[in-house]
Amino acid sequence: MTQPTARPSPAKPPIAEAEKDASMLKQKAMMAAHYDRLADAPETGAKVCSTFVPGNLNELVMCFDLINNLPEVNAIQSGLRRKSGAYVLEAEKQGHSDDVCTYVKSDIGMMAKGNIGPNGRKMPDPDVLLLSYTGCFTFLKWFELLREQYKCPTIMLHTPYQGDGKITPNMVQYMVRQLKESVIPKLEEVSGVKFDIDRLREYLKKSAEAEDDLVAVLKSARHKPSPIDAFFGGIYYIGPIFGAFRGTDDAIQYYQFLRSEVEERIAKGEGPVTPEGPMQDQRYRLVVEGPPNYTSFRQFWKMFYDEGAVVVASSYSKVGGTYDFGFRHDPDRPLETLAEYCLGVYTNRSLPMRVDMLCDYIEEYEADGLLINSIKSCNSFSAGQLLIMREVERRTGKPAAFIETDLVDPRYFSPANVKNRLESYFQMVEQKRSGTRRKEVAA
Amino acid sequence: MTTPARKPAPNGDPAAYRDALVARAQAIFDDLNFGEARRWKEAEPGRKVVGYLPIYVPRELIHAANALPLGIVGGGDAIEVIHGDAYYQSYICRIPRSTIELGVSGRLDFVDGMLFPSICDVIRNLSGMWKIMFPHVYSRYFDVPQNYEDAVGGNYYIAELAELREDLERVTGTKITDEALNNSIAVYNENRRLVRDLYALRAKVPWKAPAPEIFLILRAGLVLPVEEHSEMLRGYIAAAEAAEDRSLRDNSRVVLSGMFCEQPPLNLIKSLELAGCYVVDDDLLLVTRWLIDDVPTDGDPLANLAAAFLHHSESTSSKYEPDQAEKGKYLIAAVKRSGADGVIFAAPSFCDPALLERPMLQNVLRDADIPFIAFKYAENSGQMQPIREQAGTFSDAIKLWSGA
Numbered sequence: 001m002t003q004p005t006a007r008p009s010p011a012k013p014p015i016a017e018a019e020k021d022a023s024m025l026k027q028k029a030m031m032a033a034h035y036d037r038l039a040d041a042p043e044t045g046a047k048v049c050s051t052f053v054p055g056n057l058n059e060l061v062m063c064f065d066l067i068n069n070l071p072e073v074n075a076i077q078s079g080l081r082r083k084s085g086a087y088v089l090e091a092e093k094q095g096h097s098d099d100v101c102t103y104v105k106s107d108i109g110m111m112a113k114g115n116i117g118p119n120g121r122k123m124p125d126p127d128v129l130l131l132s133y134t135g136c137f138t139f140l141k142w143f144e145l146l147r148e149q150y151k152c153p154t155i156m157l158h159t160p161y162q163g164d165g166k167i168t169p170n171m172v173q174y175m176v177r178q179l180k181e182s183v184i185p186k187l188e189e190v191s192g193v194k195f196d197i198d199r200l201r202e203y204l205k206k207s208a209e210a211e212d213d214l215v216a217v218l219k220s221a222r223h224k225p226s227p228i229d230a231f232f233g234g235i236y237y238i239g240p241i242f243g244a245f246r247g248t249d250d251a252i253q254y255y256q257f258l259r260s261e262v263e264e265r266i267a268k269g270e271g272p273v274t275p276e277g278p279m280q281d282q283r284y285r286l287v288v289e290g291p292p293n294y295t296s297f298r299q300f301w302k303m304f305y306d307e308g309a310v311v312v313a314s315s316y317s318k319v320g321g322t323y324d325f326g327f328r329h330d331p332d333r334p335l336e337t338l339a340e341y342c343l344g345v346y347t348n349r350s351l352p353m354r355v356d357m358l359c360d361y362i363e364e365y366e367a368d369g370l371l372i373n374s375i376k377s378c379n380s381f382s383a384g385q386l387l388i389m390r391e392v393e394r395r396t397g398k399p400a401a402f403i404e405t406d407l408v409d410p411r412y413f414s415p416a417n418v419k420n421r422l423e424s425y426f427q428m429v430e431q432k433r434s435g436t437r438r439k440e441v442a443a
Numbered sequence: 444m445t446t447p448a449r450k451p452a453p454n455g456d457p458a459a460y461r462d463a464l465v466a467r468a469q470a471i472f473d474d475l476n477f478g479e480a481r482r483w484k485e486a487e488p489g490r491k492v493v494g495y496l497p498i499y500v501p502r503e504l505i506h507a508a509n510a511l512p513l514g515i516v517g518g519g520d521a522i523e524v525i526h527g528d529a530y531y532q533s534y535i536c537r538i539p540r541s542t543i544e545l546g547v548s549g550r551l552d553f554v555d556g557m558l559f560p561s562i563c564d565v566i567r568n569l570s571g572m573w574k575i576m577f578p579h580v581y582s583r584y585f586d587v588p589q590n591y592e593d594a595v596g597g598n599y600y601i602a603e604l605a606e607l608r609e610d611l612e613r614v615t616g617t618k619i620t621d622e623a624l625n626n627s628i629a630v631y632n633e634n635r636r637l638v639r640d641l642y643a644l645r646a647k648v649p650w651k652a653p654a655p656e657i658f659l660i661l662r663a664g665l666v667l668p669v670e671e672h673s674e675m676l677r678g679y680i681a682a683a684e685a686a687e688d689r690s691l692r693d694n695s696r697v698v699l700s701g702m703f704c705e706q707p708p709l710n711l712i713k714s715l716e717l718a719g720c721y722v723v724d725d726d727l728l729l730v731t732r733w734l735i736d737d738v739p740t741d742g743d744p745l746a747n748l749a750a751a752f753l754h755h756s757e758s759t760s761s762k763y764e765p766d767q768a769e770k771g772k773y774l775i776a777a778v779k780r781s782g783a784d785g786v787i788f789a790a791p792s793f794c795d796p797a798l799l800e801r802p803m804l805q806n807v808l809r810d811a812d813i814p815f816i817a818f819k820y821a822e823n824s825g826q827m828q829p830i831r832e833q834a835g836t837f838s839d840a841i842k843l844w845s846g847a
Contacts, residue, residue, distance in 0.1 A: 094802070095801075095802045095805065096802055097790075097798040097799075097801070097819075099534070099792060099793045099794075099798055099819075100795060100798050100799050101795070101799075104799070131763075133589060133763070136564065137562075137563045137564045137567070137761075137795055137796065138564075138795055138799065140589070140763055141760070141795070141796070141799035141800060142799075144763070144764065144770065144800075144803060145799070145802070145803060147767055148767065148770070148803055148806065151767070154765075154767070156589055156590060156763055156765065158588060158589035158590055158596075158763075160586045160599070161561070161567060161584055161586055163559075163567070163570055163571070163583065163584025163585075163586065164583065164584070168606075170599060170602040170603065170606075171599075173598075173599070174588070174590075174595065174596070174598070174599035177594065177595045177598070177599075178590055178595055181592065181594065181595055182590065182592070182595065350570070350571040350574070350584070351568055351570075351571025351572055351574070351575065352571050352574050352575055353571075354571075355575070374532055376532075376534045379535065379563065379564040379565050379568075379793075379795060380564040380567075380568075382532060382534075382535065383531070383535055383539065383564055383565040383568040383569070384530075384568040384569070384571060384572050385532075386529065386530050386531065386532070387530055387572050387575060387576070391575060404532065
């Protein structure tokens with residue numbers, strides 16, 4: 001009997017290395033250095049403060065010589081590295097519900113599996129959890145869960161929600177009182193460092209400088225072609241300022257560098273750099289509401305740039321601050337400005353405010369329509385998005401579409417479904433355009 | 444202050460009187476058009492109704508404005524959700540979609556205001572949806588402090604209450620004086636005392652006050668004027684205690700945890716008892732007993748309500764627990780207080796507060812060697828057999844193995 005001949009399997013084409021802007025490479029180096037600082041903490045004796053991106057008080061954290069660790073960013077890193085799926089399963093094995101936020105479960109699963117960070121080194125245990133409770137109920141439970149594990153001091157800073165679409169003096173006073181009477185004394189106690197308000201002012205001044213450049217970058221999408229992608233690229237642009245670099249010289253330099261890179265592209269009439277090189281053809285200009293999917297980030301982005309779709313504004317790039325509406329950290333009002341920053345982040349804004357914002361973006365950036373990426377994990381974003389879609393369509397007359405994925409749980413990313421919906425959406429935009437043209441000709 | 448003498452059961456037949464009260468509560472429960480509240484409003488010109496969602500709002504403020512607080516806890520399993528589903532993805536819980544159904548279908552067309560308390564992001568966002576969908580109805584997101592220091596969270600909360608007071612004055616056209624508010628606090632103190640008496644009665648003789656009846660009697664309190672509800676409570680407590688038509692069964696005693704927002708179908712509660720579990724405590728309809736002690740009825744009423752919220756209110760998962768050593772102790776206390784054998788975690792699907800809290804509570808129970816089981820439900824769950832089997836097995840296991 002002869003052995004069947006093994007059929008040669010077709011060789012898989014190697015995955016091309018993603019192309020990156022010089023600014024992306026710079027940021028990658030910054031992030032690597034930061035994760036090394038965290039991993040080195042047990043040896044250097046540096047103390048670590050875990051906190052959240054919305055309501056991130058990096059300037060204050062730095063006043064106490066604490067290193068800022070952001071579990072959401074760690075979950076994103078796990079998602080991008082395709083490790084989050086196993087972490088989520090691990091957390092569910094421990095008894096966490098399949099219904100709840102996958103950032104939380106990725107974080108808890110990562111802890112259970114040795115807490116290895118994106119640099120391949122063990123993450124340090126936090127010395128303090130700064131529960132900056134801004135715009136997301138899950139934060140509150142997340143840090144109660146971590147406190148149970150780490151048994152370290154936990155400091156609550158409660159940010160009231162802008163339910164009526166405004167920041168009231170009572171809200172600011174409440175937050176300033178919390179900072180003065182609870183947050184700052186406890187951070188002093190944990191760190192052993194006396195609070196120096198002038199040091200805070202210096203950091204805030206630096207924050208404002210970087211924020212100016214970030215806003216210039218975000219606003220550059222008004223150009224045609226847009227030199228940036230404000231969603232997929234935007235995630236890189238917001239990285240340093242939403243993370244552990246706001247208030248530092250590194251951030252100032254990064255945003256100067258990024259701005260000059262973008263201005264150069266404007267001068268040359270170039271589009272953003274995608275993982276497959278510069279985007280030449282921009283057929284659709286979109287506003288995107290909601291977070292991205294991270295487990296198939298590159299595949300997700302490709303579905304857009306392959307169709308010539310560029311995102312000119314996104315709400316996700318405002319979760320760590322709505323600087324494009326004029327907010328800047330103000331060194332002359334150091335504690336009030338921290339309060340107003342937390343109060344103003346996107347997910348702390350009422351639904352009508354979010355609708356206004358998205359409608360304004362469509363007009364300001366001359367977008368073809370709205371795309372909502374609804375995330376299973378995140379009720380803060382997702383609950384009400386179908387009404388947002390209707391309202392934005394009604395008010396702008398521009399088409400809107402809805403896709404569903406998840407942040408870091410690969411089980412909820414269905415490429416074929418997402419692609420189908422996107423293709424249908426782009427056809428809808430085309431139909432809307434041709435309808436408009438017909439009306440113009442008829443007139 | 445002590446609870447006044449209980450009203451004796453009329454006509455000398457406590458079982459019949461109890462059943463009549465339960466039948467009335469059942470009718471109120473079944474009426475998705477809120478007929479009782481509508482009739483109350485129509486009885487006098489100018490009357491106003493202010494709706495509120497779980498978990499807690501200070502109903503005293505609404506009452507002091509001569510308005511009717513109307514508790515809205517979704518549409519249950521009897522409503523056909525046609526419009527509401529179009530507003531939510533499949534992974535959002537049921538209560539907001541059936542609440543929208545109530546609104547869109549006109550069942551809340553007599554409601555003059557809506558309060559959406561701070562409980563989770565879904566109810567929070569529903570407050571904004573209401574503003575968009577029903578722009579002519581006053582609606583407010585009612586935020587509460589997560590800082591429990593008087594000078595910090597307390598002052599913030601007093602100012603929030605003052606804002607709410609002004610809003611309600613505008614909506615109702617009635618000035619809310621301190622005197623009126625203190626009177627309303629006294630009325631609600633009485634109602635809460637009676638609810639606590641009701642829970643104590645059930646813990647003592649659960650066969651006389653079964654959980655489905657307790658649930659219906661409490662639900663009636665979301666719709667009826669508080670004075671009338673207090674009468675109902677008095678009557679039920681007296682009649683249920685006096686009635687001799689029910690006998691003790693060989694059931695286990697359980698505490699239910701996780702039902703503080705979206706309500707389970709009535710059949711689910713019935714199924715648990717049929718499966719051999721006496722429910723001796725729960726977190727259903729917490730608004731009826733959120734403040735655990737009497738609120739002072741003199742002095743500054745807003746300051747008194749704030750102090751009660753900060754220092755004398757129920758613990759639940761939508762509140763931050765500042766002290767890790769105290770985390771989950773409220774559930775242990777409920778087990779001890781009610782003499783329960785175990786805990787049933789029953790949470791609505793996709794309920795962030797209940798489901799994120801659950802692992803921490805389960806750890807606390809493990810440390811205390813208290814048995815538990817867990818499942819999920821939706822307000823329109825129809826199939827009770829799996830739940831009955833799970834609860835029955837749990838009850839049997841307790842009977843067979845507890846103390847072994």
